[in-house]
Amino acid sequence: MVPAKDFKRRMVVEIDGAPHMIEHIQVQTPSARGAATLYKVKARNLKTKNRVEKAYRGTDSLNESSFERKPIQYLYRDADDLHFMDSGDFSQFSFKADDLADQIPFLTENMPGIEALVVDDEVIAIDLPDTIEMTIVETAPGVRGNSATGRTKPATLVTGHVVQVPEHLEEGTTVRVDTRTGEYLGRV
Incomplete structure (x- = not known):
């Protein structure tokens, strides 16, 4: 059981008996004394792909969904689908690009650390590492002497994702x- 106060983005929990991946959490702190903090959760049903919105008190808890994790490899993308390979038995499977819209900006071919979430021998989702390394392919020229200032500029990464650096x-x-927030964490 996971209490609502410990919910994290991309955590997989049981909601109404089905596995759901938490996509967004909004914390509402009450202004009145004695009122409970509310955790508004947006989650996607991993089997039907439907989205649900629920609110939980900090003391409410949900079961973590039981699933198996398998290491996989991202192979390529065609017009509608993204294709993956199971690193264990080399079987291939695909997902619709729309189902992975939040993860596409961070996927590169042969990227290490990707896992498939498997329930009843069916791949229901993919899980990316929390942090990844990518190369800047386009940004304004660096200004010498500005390393001490806190100013940032947009930079386009190899996948087309833009971060402030x-x-x-x-x-x-x-x-x-950071693949959960899409933000720059540091230089490698």
């Missing part, structure tokens, strides 16, 4: 990105 970073620099 410190002003002194150049094209070709490898950076670490």
Whole structure:
């Protein structure tokens, strides 16, 4: 059982008897004394792909969904689908691009650390590592001497995802990105 106060993005929990992946959590702190903090959760049913919105008190809890994790490899993308391979038995499977819209900006071919979430021998979702390393392919030229300022500039990564990076970073620099928030974490 996981209490609502410990919910995290991309956690897989049982809601109404089905596995759901938490996509967004909004915490509402009450202004009145004695009132409970509310955790508004947006989650996606991993089998039907439907989205649900529920509210829980901090003391409410849900069961973590029982599933198996298997290491997989991202192979390629065609017009509608993304194709993956099971690293154990080399079987291939695909997902509709729409189902993985939040994860596409962080997927690169042969990327390490991707896992499939499997229930009853069926792959129901993929899980990315919390942090990944990517190369900046386009950004304004770095300004010498600006490494001490807190100013940032947009940088386009190899997948097309845009992050705010410190002003002194150049094209070709490898950076670490948080896949849960999409934000720049640091230089590699």
